[in-house]
Amino acid sequence: EPEVTQTPSHQVTQMGQEVILRCVPISNHLYFYWYRQILGQKVEFLVSFYNNEISEKSEIFDDQFSVERPDGSNFTLKIRSTKLEDSAMYFCASKGEAGSQPQHFGDGTRLSIL
Amino acid sequence: GENVEQHPSTLSVQEGDSAVIKCTYSDSASNYFPWYKQELGKGPQLIIDIRSNVGEKKDQRIAVTLNKTAKHFSLHITETQPEDSAVYFCAASKAGGGADGLTFGKGTHLIIQP
Numbered sequence: 001e002p003e004v005t006q007t008p009s010h011q012v013t014q015m016g017q018e019v020i021l022r023c024v025p026i027s028n029h030l031y032f033y034w035y036r037q038i039l040g041q042k043v044e045f046l047v048s049f050y051n052n053e054i055s056e057k058s059e060i061f062d063d064q065f066s067v068e069r070p071d072g073s074n075f076t077l078k079i080r081s082t083k084l085e086d087s088a089m090y091f092c093a094s095k096g097e098a099g100s101q102p103q104h105f106g107d108g109t110r111l112s113i114l
Numbered sequence: 115g116e117n118v119e120q121h122p123s124t125l126s127v128q129e130g131d132s133a134v135i136k137c138t139y140s141d142s143a144s145n146y147f148p149w150y151k152q153e154l155g156k157g158p159q160l161i162i163d164i165r166s167n168v169g170e171k172k173d174q175r176i177a178v179t180l181n182k183t184a185k186h187f188s189l190h191i192t193e194t195q196p197e198d199s200a201v202y203f204c205a206a207s208k209a210g211g212g213a214d215g216l217t218f219g220k221g222t223h224l225i226i227q228p
Contacts, residue, residue: 033215035216042218042219042221043158043203043205045218047215048214056215058215091157101163101209102148103160103216105150105158106157107155107157108156108157
């Protein structure tokens, strides 16, 4: 069964540094998402992306965050200047066409900010 | 925006018994309600979903019911097994368009006692 893959599984970064989290969505999917989960809390929506532009973003997704689909397979989340409170699990998800569901999730990247 | 409440936060049941997890949502425009299972170190995995034009859906031991008027939906697991132990999340979204980021509940830690 096709999977969403995320790399790295764990990223440790100094506060203030830039970090890029990478995702390879399921190959024929068209809609892409990032979510985060702070330890012990619920999964929170960050951003959705379709047709090379952001469709929707939450209040969490401020100017420090950006997303990109640099080629036909990768989907990235960049945090420009990391803060301690950015420490969390970050999940990528993808789905097929507009009316189709569900969103398929990867296993996440654990981001630790020191 | 949408707000999803989930109860209970922890549920312990004897193996073979049934488990019920309940969620309420606030936005009457939400029309898609998935349930995800999350095991330790893994991303959320869809177990069942329901759209607002359906009141109930069943898949083997798992069923979901939806009451649009009351804005609540429930997950029912019958004949529970040890492998059902995990964290379960309900979610809601407005499916069909680009703005379909999922709003999750806080999760239920289901413990199956042998």
